[in-house]
Every structure is written in structure tokens, then in C-alpha cells.
Amino acid sequence: xxKNNHFTFKCFLFLLFLGFSEILAAQNAFSSGxxxxxxxxxxxxxxxxxxxxxxxxxxxxxxxxxxxxYEIFVLSTNENAMQKNITVYPNPVKDFxxxxxxxxxxxxxxxxxxxxxGKLINQGELKALKNDINTSAIRVGMYILSxxxxxxxxxxxxxxxx
Numbered sequence: 669x670x671k672n673n674h675f676t677f678k679c680f681l682f683l684l685f686l687g688f689s690e691i692l693a694a695q696n697a698f699s700s701g702x703x704x705x706x707x708x709x710x711x712x713x714x715x716x717x718x719x720x721x722x723x724x725x726x727x728x729x730x731x732x733x734x735x736x737x738y739e740i741f742v743l744s745t746n747e748n749a750m751q752k753n754i755t756v757y758p759n760p761v762k763d764f765x766x767x768x769x770x771x772x773x774x775x776x777x778x779x780x781x782x783x784x785x786g787k788l789i790n791q792g793e794l795k796a797l798k799n800d801i802n803t804s805a806i807r808v809g810m811y812i813l814s815x816x817x818x819x820x821x822x823x824x825x826x827x828x829x830x
Contacts, residue, residue: 754815760828763804767815769797774817781827782812803829 703710722729755768767779777794779801789806794815801813811827 756825760830765801767799780814
């Protein structure tokens with residue numbers, strides 16, 4: 669019994685020592701990091717810093733420790749104003765689906781009709797302001813109609829075939 673307690677005590681001390689060494693290792697000033705500067709500005713990073721100190725004066729501010737990120741995100745979209753001027757009806761469709769360009773026709777406008785698994789069912793050109801797509805030969809189900817102009821997708825519609 670005494671031997672078992674001695675072994676348990678040794679295991680406890682080992683785990684305690686291991687835990688404290690992990691805590692002390694994490695309190696290093698930093699484990700890695702670097703700075704880079706150019707005419708456009710400067711960037712710096714560090715990994716593992718645990719302390720934080722900030723010194724301010726009339727000429728500026730220096731922060732040591734945790735770096736506060738300053739990120740600039742440029743968000744863009746290829747959304748075309750013409751997108752909103754495309755109407756597809758009736759939905760659900762029975763025999764003919766109408767694609768209506770409400771303002772002006774797109775250049776080199778085309779359509780692609782896909783089934784729910786992504787298989788191309790039908791495709792063609794949209795030559796007028798109001799175009800009919802024959803859907804009488806396709807089965808009942810859900811389809812995706814993609815309208816494109818000059819190779820760029822302008823708008824996508826979910827179509828239900830009854």
C-alpha cells in the first residue's frame with residue numbers, strides 16, 4: 669500500500685511540474701515575430717506574447733505586447749445593374765418559360781437550363797427582349813436557369829416545372 673502511494677505521489681509531482689513548465693513557457697516575451705516596412709506603411713506580428721504595455725506621448729503611441737490588427741478589406745462584386753432587369757415567368761412553368769429583358773437586351777445573351785443534379789438539359793440564345801423557352805419536353809421537377817451575357821453569368825433563377 670505504501671509503495672502504491674509513493675508511485676501516485678511521484679505521478680502527481682510529475683504532472684504538477686509538467687503543468688507549471690507549460691505555464692512558464694507561455695510567459696516568454698515572444699516566441700517569434702517580425703516587422704516589415706515600405707513606403708506604403710509597416711506591418712508587424714508576433715506569436716506568443718503574453719504581456720501588454722502602452723506608452724503614449726504628444727508625438728505618438730507605442731504598444732508592446734498584443735498587436736491590435738488594422739485590416740482593410742476591399743469588397744467587390746461583379747453584379748451588373750442589368751441583372752435586376754431580367755424577369756422569368758411563369759414559375760412554376762408548364763410548357764413555355766418567358767425570359768423578359770425589361771429595359772434593353774443584353775449583348776450575346778444566352779441561357780442554360782440545368783436539372784437538380786447539375787446536368788445541362790437545354791441551352792440557347794436569347795435574341796429578343798421577350799424570349800420563349802420550350803419546357804414541354806422536360807420532366808416535372810426543379811431546375812436552374814442561368815442567364816449569361818458575353819460569357820458572364822448575369823442572373824440565376826430556380827425554376828419549378830409542373
